[in-house]
Amino acid sequence: MELVVLGSGGWVPTPKRATTSMALRVGDDLWLFDAGTGLARLGEPGFRHLIPKTGIIHLWLSHLHLDHTVGLTFMTALWRNLTVIHVPASASTQFGPEVLDRLVAPPFFPHRLSEFEVEVRVEFLDPEGGPVRTAGSAVTVSAREQTHAGGSLGFRVGDALAFLTDTAYDPGAVSFVRGVQVLVHEAWAREEHGAEETRASLKGHTSAEDAARVARDAGAGELLLSHLPPLRDDAYYEEMLERARAIHPRTALCEDGLTRSL
Ligand SMILES: [Zn+2]
Numbered sequence: 001m002e003l004v005v006l007g008s009g010g011w012v013p014t015p016k017r018a019t020t021s022m023a024l025r026v027g028d029d030l031w032l033f034d035a036g037t038g039l040a041r042l043g044e045p046g047f048r049h050l051i052p053k054t055g056i057i058h059l060w061l062s063h064l065h066l067d068h069t070v071g072l073t074f075m076t077a078l079w080r081n082l083t084v085i086h087v088p089a090s091a092s093t094q095f096g097p098e099v100l101d102r103l104v105a106p107p108f109f110p111h112r113l114s115e116f117e118v119e120v121r122v123e124f125l126d127p128e129g130g131p132v133r134t135a136g137s138a139v140t141v142s143a144r145e146q147t148h149a150g151g152s153l154g155f156r157v158g159d160a161l162a163f164l165t166d167t168a169y170d171p172g173a174v175s176f177v178r179g180v181q182v183l184v185h186e187a188w189a190r191e192e193h194g195a196e197e198t199r200a201s202l203k204g205h206t207s208a209e210d211a212a213r214v215a216r217d218a219g220a221g222e223l224l225l226s227h228l229p230p231l232r233d234d235a236y237y238e239e240m241l242e243r244a245r246a247i248h249p250r251t252a253l254c255e256d257g258l259t260r261s262l
């Protein structure tokens with residue numbers, strides 16, 4: 001499998017970092033985790049090859065905040081493949097699969113998903129339902145509920161990849177991602193005035209240091225810090241990286257376009 005970072009930022013897209021989206025080639029299919037503005041990269045020459053000729057596109061949504069979903073409206077500009085959207089269901093989300101018809105519908109967008117030129121199926125993903133295996137795929141996806149405003153899901157793809165974004169620091173995630181080859185984890189800040197005070201101030205997000213603690217405690221291979229804060233500069237990101245590496249040495253910053261073979 002090949003992992004390609006399409007969008008490595010959170011909240012606001014910047015010239016260097018689109019908002020969150022990760023691409024994973026799985027056999028003949030393309031799996032996408034979140035649909036932030038990074039999804040638009042699939043229209044760029046360096047990324048277009050990721051779209052399969054005939055395979056299915058599976059889009060796994062961690063949650064419905066716009067920095068993770070605005071790309072749903074880009075789809076027909078990018079591909080014609082059958083698309084399955086996996087919408088999170090959990091005790092903390094008070095909606096059903098029809099929620100996307102509120103998000104992608106007039107007056108906010110001219111068409112509903114059911115009217116797209118792309119055939120779109122929407123499935124509800126219940127983290128209690130156990131691992132999901134898509135047709136023809138050798139790997140499974142597991143989901144786990146996280147603490148975030150409105151709820152969110154973390155994902156694990158076999159032993160290859162875990163994708164935890166928009167979540168408060170959660171030691172309970174350690175067993176979920178144990179031994180995974182690559183852990184993509186959000187990092188929304190660096191610690192100021194100690195871990196506890198930072199956790200209290202971040203409200204539904206994680207510091208770089210805490211992301212590294214999860215990676216270390218889980219024995220993850222490499223940690224990739226993502227969903228980086230858009231109002232900071234490179235010096236701040238480097239400081240986040242340095243502090244995370246002091247805890248989990250095999251750590252890198254996500255950049256749009258970064259790839260890993262899994
Ligand atoms: Zn976000």
Ligand SMILES: [Zn+2]
Binds near residue numbers: 063148
């Ligand atoms: Zn969010």
